[in-house]
Every structure is written in C-alpha cells, then in structure tokens.
Amino acid sequence: MNSAFLVRRLAGLLATLFAASVVVFTVMSVLPGDPASLMLGTGAREDTLAAMRHQMGLDRPAVWRYFGWIGGLLVGRLGTSYTYDVPVAELVAARAVVSLPLAVLAILLSTAIALPVGVTAARFRGRVADTLLMGAAQAGVAMPNFWLGLLLILLFSVGLGWLPASGFPGWEAGVWPALRTLILPAVALALPQAAILARVTRSAVLETLGQDYVRTARAKGVSERVALWRHAVRNALIPVVTIIGLQFSFLMAGTVIIENVFTLPGLGRLMFQSIAQRDLIVVQDLVVLLAGSVIVVNFLVDLAYMALDPRIAAGR
Amino acid sequence: MAKHIGASAFAILLALTGPALAAKDTLSLGMVLEPPHLDPTAGAAAAIREVVYANIFEGLTRIDAKGEVQPGLAESWTVSPDGLTYTFKLRANAAFHDGTKFDCGIVKFSYERAVAADSVNAQKGFFEPIVSTACPDPATAVVTLKRPTGLFLFNMGMGDAAMVAPNTAATNKANPVGTGPFVFKRWVKGDRVELERNASYWGKAPALRAVTFRFIADPSAAAAAVFAGDIDGFANFPAPETLDRLRGDKNFAVVIGTTEGKTILALNNTRKPFTDIRVRRALAHAIDRKMLIEALSGYGAPIGSHFIPTDPGAVDLVGVYPPDLAKAKALLAEAGIAPGTEITIKLPPPGYARRGGEVIAAMLEQVGLRAKLVPVEWAQWLDQVFKNSDFDATIISHVEPHDLDIYARDKYYFNYNSDAYRSLYKSYVEATDPAKQLDLVGQLQRKLTDDLPNVFLYALPKIGVWNAKLKGMWTNSPIAANDVTGVSWAE
Numbered sequence: 001m002n003s004a005f006l007v008r009r010l011a012g013l014l015a016t017l018f019a020a021s022v023v024v025f026t027v028m029s030v031l032p033g034d035p036a037s038l039m040l041g042t043g044a045r046e047d048t049l050a051a052m053r054h055q056m057g058l059d060r061p062a063v064w065r066y067f068g069w070i071g072g073l074l075v076g077r078l079g080t081s082y083t084y085d086v087p088v089a090e091l092v093a094a095r096a097v098v099s100l101p102l103a104v105l106a107i108l109l110s111t112a113i114a115l116p117v118g119v120t121a122a123r124f125r126g127r128v129a130d131t132l133l134m135g136a137a138q139a140g141v142a143m144p145n146f147w148l149g150l151l152l153i154l155l156f157s158v159g160l161g162w163l164p165a166s167g168f169p170g171w172e173a174g175v176w177p178a179l180r181t182l183i184l185p186a187v188a189l190a191l192p193q194a195a196i197l198a199r200v201t202r203s204a205v206l207e208t209l210g211q212d213y214v215r216t217a218r219a220k221g222v223s224e225r226v227a228l229w230r231h232a233v234r235n236a237l238i239p240v241v242t243i244i245g246l247q248f249s250f251l252m253a254g255t256v257i258i259e260n261v262f263t264l265p266g267l268g269r270l271m272f273q274s275i276a277q278r279d280l281i282v283v284q285d286l287v288v289l290l291a292g293s294v295i296v297v298n299f300l301v302d303l304a305y306m307a308l309d310p311r312i313a314a315g316r
Numbered sequence: 317m318a319k320h321i322g323a324s325a326f327a328i329l330l331a332l333t334g335p336a337l338a339a340k341d342t343l344s345l346g347m348v349l350e351p352p353h354l355d356p357t358a359g360a361a362a363a364i365r366e367v368v369y370a371n372i373f374e375g376l377t378r379i380d381a382k383g384e385v386q387p388g389l390a391e392s393w394t395v396s397p398d399g400l401t402y403t404f405k406l407r408a409n410a411a412f413h414d415g416t417k418f419d420c421g422i423v424k425f426s427y428e429r430a431v432a433a434d435s436v437n438a439q440k441g442f443f444e445p446i447v448s449t450a451c452p453d454p455a456t457a458v459v460t461l462k463r464p465t466g467l468f469l470f471n472m473g474m475g476d477a478a479m480v481a482p483n484t485a486a487t488n489k490a491n492p493v494g495t496g497p498f499v500f501k502r503w504v505k506g507d508r509v510e511l512e513r514n515a516s517y518w519g520k521a522p523a524l525r526a527v528t529f530r531f532i533a534d535p536s537a538a539a540a541a542v543f544a545g546d547i548d549g550f551a552n553f554p555a556p557e558t559l560d561r562l563r564g565d566k567n568f569a570v571v572i573g574t575t576e577g578k579t580i581l582a583l584n585n586t587r588k589p590f591t592d593i594r595v596r597r598a599l600a601h602a603i604d605r606k607m608l609i610e611a612l613s614g615y616g617a618p619i620g621s622h623f624i625p626t627d628p629g630a631v632d633l634v635g636v637y638p639p640d641l642a643k644a645k646a647l648l649a650e651a652g653i654a655p656g657t658e659i660t661i662k663l664p665p666p667g668y669a670r671r672g673g674e675v676i677a678a679m680l681e682q683v684g685l686r687a688k689l690v691p692v693e694w695a696q697w698l699d700q701v702f703k704n705s706d707f708d709a710t711i712i713s714h715v716e717p718h719d720l721d722i723y724a725r726d727k728y729y730f731n732y733n734s735d736a737y738r739s740l741y742k743s744y745v746e747a748t749d750p751a752k753q754l755d756l757v758g759q760l761q762r763k764l765t766d767d768l769p770n771v772f773l774y775a776l777p778k779i780g781v782w783n784a785k786l787k788g789m790w791t792n793s794p795i796a797a798n799d800v801t802g803v804s805w806a807e
Contacts, residue, residue, distance in 0.1 A: 031695070032695065032696050032699040032700060033693075033694075033695025033696055033698065033699050034695070034698065034699060034703070037698045037699070037702075037703065038694060038695055038698060039352060039358075039359050039360065039361075039436075039438075040359065040360050040436065040438040041359075041360025041361070041438050042360070042698075042702055042714075042716075043360060043438055043439050043441065043716060044360065044438050044439075044440070045440050045441060047433070047440070048435060048436055048437060048438070048440045051433070051434045051435060051436050052436045054434070055434075055436060083352035083353060084352065084353055084489075084490070084505060085353050085489040085490055086490050086505075091505060094504070094505055094506075095505075095506065150536055150540075153537075153540045153544075154540070157540060157544045157546075158540060158543045158544050161544070164544070164546055165537070165540040165541050165543075165544040165546050166530075166532060166537050166540065166541045166544075166546055167507060167508070167530060167532075167541070167546060168504075168507055170504055170507075260533055260534040260537065261534055261536065261537055262537065263507070263530070263531070263532045263533070263534065263537050263541070264506075264507075265504065265505060265506025265507040266506070269506055270506060273350070273506075276693060276694065276695070277352060277695075278695045
C-alpha cells in the first residue's frame, strides 16, 4: 500500500474537520435566536434571562467559547446540553445506538437487493427482465421514503398488526423487541436507496461488459458466469462502492424524516430538535461528529478502492 | 405535505383493527412535543408541565380540570382582610420521593429560590409581590405580600410554584423529585418518560400503577400510533383530519374541549398603518373568524377580546366587528390606505399560524391588502417579533391563563400603550371582592375590544382522543397539564 496516499488523505480529512467546526460555530453564533429566551418563554423577565445566559455560559465572548468547546473536544469532552442538562456524550450515545444499527440494516438491505438486481438487469440488457427490473427501480427512485414508510405502517402495523407503528423500546428490552421496531424504517430507507444503487450497478456492469478484457476472457473460454462476476462485476464495483459510501453517510444523519414518521429517537431528530431549541453545544458537537463519520466512511471507501483496484494504491 | 399524503393514505387504506387493550392499571399517553427538561421551576415549555404537573410536582394550591383553585400541599388557608397575609395550613404527612419531609421550611426555600438573583424561574413575576415567608411552626406557612394580588392563589398553583427540596432542586431537570403521587422512573430521550406510582403518597393513591408519556411529533405518526394501539391516546391530538375516522370507531373517545390559547393576529401598534385604529378595525371586519376556524381544524370558538369565552367573567364581544367587507374597505379608504398596500405577516411554526396565515392572507386580499407571509421558526419569532418588535403583523396563540396583564406592560411586543387600560388593570389586581373582580375583568375586555390593539381570532381547541374505556381525562385545558392522578380504566 502507498502510505503517502494515506497520509495525504488523513491530513486533508483533519483540515476538513477543523473547517467544519469553525463553520458550524460561526453559523450557530450568528443565527438569530437566544437559547435562554427559548427556554424561558414569553413570560420571562430580563434579569431571569440574564441569569439563564450566565448559567449556559453565553455571557462569555465568542472566541473564548469556541476555544473552550474545541479544547474540550480534543480531550474528548463534548460538554453539557443547554436544554436537557445532561452530558452531550450521553445524548449522542443514546441516539447512536438507534441510528447506527438502522443505517447498517438499511445499507445491508439495499446492497443485498441492488447488486443482484443491477447485475441481472445488465446481464439481460434490453430483455424483459431488464425492462421489468429497471421499471421497478424507476418507481423506487421516484418514491419518497416517508411516503413508503407511511404505506408500510398502514399495511404492517395498522392493518396486519405484525410490527409496531412507532417508537423504540431500547436495546435493554431485548434484541428482538428493539430490532423489530427498526425493520419497517430500514425497509423504507433501503428500497429507494436500492433503486438508485441498482441503476448505478447496471450501468457500471454494462460498461465493463463491453471492455476488451471481458471479451478476451470470453475468448479464452471462461463461462459467461465467470466472465460476468469475476471480470465484469468486480471491476464495476468502484462506482458502486462510492454510492454505498455516500448513502451510508446520508443514512447517519439524513434520516430525520423517517425518524419522524416512525418516531425513532435517532441522531437526525436530535439534530433537528437541537437546532430548533438553539441547543448550540449539541448542534456543534453533532456536526463535528457527523462530519467525522462521513470522513471515516470516505476513508474506508478509499481503502476499498485500493483493495478493488491496485492501480490506485500504487499511485498510478 | 407528509401530513396530507398521510391523511389521504389513511382515508384510502384504513381497513383496520381496534386498538389492543392495555393492562388495566397502566397508561401510555402521546404528546407532540418532548420537554426540554423536567423542572417546571426553570423553564416555560408547556411540555414540562404536561409530564410533571400534579403527577410528580405539587404546589401549595393546585388547579383542577375546571381551572379552579383547590388545596394542594396546603390543606387550607386564610387570607387577611387587607389581602396581604396568606396563612397556609400544610399537609402533615407529605414527603418528597427521596424521603425528605415536606414542611414550612420547604415552602420558604422554594419561594425564596424563585426570586433569588440567580433564579431562572420563567414566571419570576409571580413571586415578586412576596415580601416574606415565615414559619411559626413546621405545619404553617405565613406569606406576606407587598400589595393585594388577586391571582396569588392561582399563581401558586402553577407549575412554576411547585415545591422543591433543597437537596434535589438543582438536579430536578434530569431527575425530578417531587411530592406527587407518581415517581419519576426514567426518560428515554427522544422517545418517552416513564412514571411509577408513589407507594408512600400522602393523599389518595392513584388508580394507575405506571404511566408513560410518548413523544410523537409527526401528525401522521401520531394517528398511526393511536390506530395501531401503540398508545392509549392523546390529550392534544395533532391530526384533526383523521377525527372523522376515529369518531366512527367505538373503541375511541373523541373529546373536544377548550384551552387558554387566545389566538390573535398581533399588530405592531407603533408601525404604520397599524397606528391607525381604522386600519385595525378594518382588519377585524375583513377576517371572518368562523370561516377561519372551519378552514383550520373545524373546532375552536371565536373570540372578541383577549379572553377565553368559557372563563369566569367572560363577556361576549364577538359581534362587535362582524365580517363586513364593504365596511372594511370603507375604513381603509378613510384611513388613506391605497388598494394593493403590502403588509408582512410573520408566521411561527404551529399549524394555526402557518395555515391560518394563508387563510387570512386570502381574506385580506378581498379588501385590497396584499399580505406577504414570512414563515419563521420559534427562535426567530422570539428574537425578531417578541424581543425586538421587528414585525408588521404575526399570528400567535397566547396560552398563558389570565394574561390580561400583557396589555398593561410598559413594553410588550405589540406596543399597545394605554394609561387608561393600565389604571383599570391596577384596580383589577388589587380588588379583593370577587364581584368587583368580575366587573373589572369585563371592563378590561371591553377596553381591549374597543381599542383593538390586535385582531382577536379564536380560542384554540383541545382535541382529545383516547381509548373509550379511559375515565378521568381532562376535557379542557385550563393550564398546561396532563393531570393523570384521577385517571382509571373502566371495568
């Protein structure tokens, strides 16, 4: 492996993280809205608001607050939420145990559906199977996930009563009771993602199928199956992995609508609530953590590139 | 948009089963908003009170389902003839959930904490009239006021005046410890708060063994949770478009009540053209309140002043400015307002404002006013409209009970400025004779209708939906609360 490549990537990632922290802090500082008055409402007196601002540490200068925050982050202290009055780390951990499994479940499901569908469609290009599969994918792309979520609730929760319509009992309630609340949201998230991924897979495989080396492989007499899977699909995986990486990053924080539909206490809703409540410290921490996770995912995608295509590792 | 699709999806697809019956001594209630924390003495959010009021925390007095003052931790009281000294007889056997005994020392601590320099009590003003709290013996509290305060007993029944103990006051936000019939068990943030029956409660034990408040913000999800039987109901149901379905199902009770939410089109009285009373009256004639209510949830009563029609002392002033487009146009012309004049209406997030704004804009269009609608989030509303009075008009529901005082303040966001009203209000708060109080409260309402600083629209309804076997839920919402101490399941 080329270590210079890795070091270059890592340095870029850290700079990105730092830039993200400055941007989110600045944006949250200039955003109109006073966290103290949100907490105390319209009946509060000026002296009470001042006492609340002091309690929240908002009476200190912005630069001081930024370095206090970033310094804490460097030693792993996320601070205390203004509104909930509990450590942010505790809040984030409680939400991550919902969001992370949901994202993993959704990405596994979407990949498990998309790869066979995309490859099959490419294999039978222009034939009935291709038309049917890509027609379904077209519908999947067009379908908003919250709407799909509502349909799933109506069918499986309200109609059949198999799965709960909303809520999350917590992992301490047992693996199955917790997991079953994640099934419908994971399906709602996975199907539209799978549709996109299937289309990407199909076109990538079609492209490699037309390449010289596949023709050569066929000419050497390998079976159509081997030509397809070992030569065409493997080389088509780079764009597919890129999309999977993007989708996973999206699933970590971009699921707020699905979390609302299924009333799941995930990271997306925490972010949304914190912005509305002007819980500045939580928003800042979340943005940096999510930026960090996107960066890590991108990094893993880079590593996957190297595994898939040795030319990248060699720096060529 | 999600909501509309949800509603039509329900209409088309609902072929469904009744809700599963919960065990007979547990209750799971839905709430739209999650509380920021659970200390009613350190925040204004209604959601805090909707979990803890009367269930976990109690005050010396308590407000009942009709909005009347009842004994709480004080079993009785006497008021001196000058209205300045309140002598409370305290419950002898009350204690906090951690075992701390309740006595006069707690009362003194709680009230003094609320007015301290570092107090973050959202209603510090409630305690401002208090000169001292004295303890002649542990079971008696003598509270002396600076001036007669007609609403004192009511205010001391609000969540802001809950009794808190010195050793737990600082941690009540995350782990509330009160004297109530329910003990806080745990809070799964973003999902639910769980309460358990307090085995050593001083009063009558509640029928329910365990209570869960579930937080479901999305209206479609709320409806689905009710239909699927995930929860037993909502005291304030957010999806009125599904009510027809619920009404047809004998498993559910749909109970429409009133709240203290006075929904108004607030006007900036120092900004043109609203400085001119003819313009303000023209708006009142242009807006058809009945039609507005119909276009929103279909429930709620029109109001003609800043007062809830069902509250004691209410005067019916709805007919003072009847819908009359010709009159509205004439008034505008008289005030020199050219047709096509633009006004900006800032709209906070609730549906009554966002959807109401569109309806009102259409009504104003008919009299030649162009309304520009600007949606804002709460933080922006508080900052721009409430704090800095940077607005032409806004739609807002004032949910605090008995809040005629906001028109008497020196500076309040809509900038109403009337010394006549202020002196009238002063005589109202200082009146100790109930008949005189009622008369003055009527005069205050008339004065507001006459001066019309804001256009008074309608009283927000309380739409309750719950399992038909549930007994003892509040019909109305005189204060923000989900008092479940009297709730039980029918056999």
